[in-house]
Amino acid sequence: MDGLPKSRLLRFVERAMALARRGVARFSTRYSRKRFTLRQHVVLLCLKVKKTTTYRDLVDELIEMPRIRDALDLDSIPAPSTLCKAFDRLEMAVWRVLLNVSFCDLPLDGVAGIDASGFERAHASAHYTKRANLTIQQLKTTLLVDTATNVILDIHVTTTRKHDTQIAPQVVKRNADSIAVLTGDKGYGDQKLRQLARDNSIRPLIKHREFTSLHKAWNARLDSDLYNQRNMNETVNAAIKQKFGAFVQSRVWWKQFRELVIKCVVHNVEIALADSYQ
Structure with missing residues (x-):
């Protein structure tokens, strides 16, 4: 043995x-x-x-x-x-500490992407929900991902339909020391969020909503290579759903939150193992 x-x-x-x-x-x-x-x-x-x-x-x-x-x-x-x-x-505090410890040994480059995804609150097939006329509410899950290593730096979960610009500030404040560049899609294009990032010495690399020709010019001047790294968020979201399921098994909201944090911890452990054996 x-x-x-x-x-x-x-x-x-x-x-x-x-x-x-x-x-x-x-x-x-x-x-x-x-x-x-x-x-x-x-x-x-x-x-x-x-x-x-x-x-x-x-x-x-x-x-x-x-x-x-x-x-x-x-x-x-x-x-x-x-x-x-x-x-x-x-408690959730234990899992958050474990999440922070899970990436502290990895070489982060300071470029972080933020994006949201949905997790089903019940594991039911699309055929069953259609026949039974059920509406399954999703958990809105926002992940802050280091684009160099694909590790998850932070997670925010809510049962409400909060807008991205309401969630992002608290995520940025919690992780200001770990972020040098923040990338995000147009859903995060809020001036208050941009100013918050600058106040914390973070470069906001977020596309503007194109209401005027000036907004179009600003978007055209974005560092496309750096901005396109935000696609790693979608990769991480897809990987978690494929490996651990796009749903949560718990029935109570606070247990569902913990379950999603554990998925992030497990994902980071697997990333660390893959990095050490390359």
């Missing part, structure tokens, strides 16, 4: 466990039963998202994964209900 090469799954678990040690406390409280650590719960929840499986199936597969259990320092296997309760108990 020791002579076998490491699988991608084992490398993923080891990387995720290393990140969890850096960003997550070992136990939630000193009164914890200390049977499982928060770090083990975090990695197992990430593993569930990566494998797009259920709690029950994940626990069943762990029985036949001795090297994965060794990497997690698992002396026993948690019950499905234990992982479900851990998901409910781990």
Whole structure:
């Protein structure tokens, strides 16, 4: 067993466990039963998202994964209900810290793209929703992506129909130190957002809506090579939906938010692994 090469799954678990040690406390409280650590719960929840499986199936597969259990320092296997309760108990702040830690070792170039996409709040086929006359509301998910590495720097999720120019300022403020150039489509072409970027020493590379000939001239002068890097946002959005599903399985909004952040963490871990083995 020791002579076998490491699988991608084992490398993923080891990387995720290393990140969890850096960003997550070992136990939630000193009164914890200390049977499982928060770090083990975090990695197992990430593993569930990566494998797009259920709690029950994940626990069943762990029985036949001795090297994965060794990497997690698992002396026993948690019950499905234990992982479900851990998901409910781990706050969004924990996952945001893990998201920030997941890309801190990667070579970011400061060029970030911002774009929004939709995730279905129920996993139902188009045929079923049409026959049952159902309307499935989407979660509007805004991603801030480093265009050099395709890692996700930040995520904003809402159940409302907020305009892009209402969401972007808070994303930019949270990540001003990591951004040198901000790229975005015309949906982010608001003067207040441009001024906010300049106030934080960020170059806004956002196309203007062409109401006048002056707007057309400004768009023509854009650095097209740099601006076109914003297409990486669409690549990342498509990759997440293809690998982890274009829907969320949770039924409560705050659980749905956490589920999407975990998808971003898993995506960043996979990017880091691919970068280290190139």
